[in-house]
Amino acid sequence: MTQSVQTVPPETTACEVATLFADHDIGSAVVVDPETGQYSGIVTESDLMRLVAAGADIDTVTVDTFLSTPVVTIASTEDIHAAAAMMKEHSIRRLPVTNDGEIVGILTTTDLTHYLPRLRNTVLRGRNDLAAQ
Template sequence: MQQQLRSIMTSNVFTVNETQSIQEAAAVMSEHNIGAVPVVNNNGGIVGIITDRDITLRSTAQGEAAQTPVSQVMTAQQIVQGSPDMDVHQAAELMAQQQIRRLPVVENGQIVGMVALGDIAVDNQYDNEAEEALTSISTPSAPQK
């Protein structure tokens, strides 16, 4: 039986605008205890994603100021995303292939949810998918610049 992402995604998604500072993005992450925040433009369309790792490696480690715009450190190239109607198995496979732990869920150009590897792992019927995804995600890759 296929299960859609809409049934497991977090629909209360916190976002930041691409012009906000990395300090503001970090504050959102800290306040809501999350490790990734989708980045949106003024129309609400997703233009990137910023993670706690992005802030650490692409700003703090490089000596960037806390007021650096999110757009300078976010991941923006080919944002991997799913749709609410996507099957959970497909999402887990996509996350494994792309080595990502969090998948923005987009509908009509707007972010409507987020699915984390943990969301898939908590459902016993997806134990194998979660394990395979984590194995692929954990394979070392070259750092992005």
């Protein structure tokens, strides 16, 4: 997972979010209410693309009007299989990871793709160990 997660308040404009994405080479930001600290949604590159395709004025439209809700999260104590299953179940590509309710990272489908070769090697090593016994 990526440990730094960008957050934005609901009144952030689509243009500001696009700039944030470009500046940090990221594809999502969690929308957090500054008064309550509650997560109100997540905004992604796909959300921005749909907005642009619809012809919206990205200089005035704020993220609270087009964010994806609810924010689906997973506890940091869960394993990679549970995370992958949750992402598939909810048809999402970005999964915020929490520890005691606080977001500590974000897992993406890209992260899973990078992990697959290690998982395959672990499975094969386990099979070889069993065969050697």
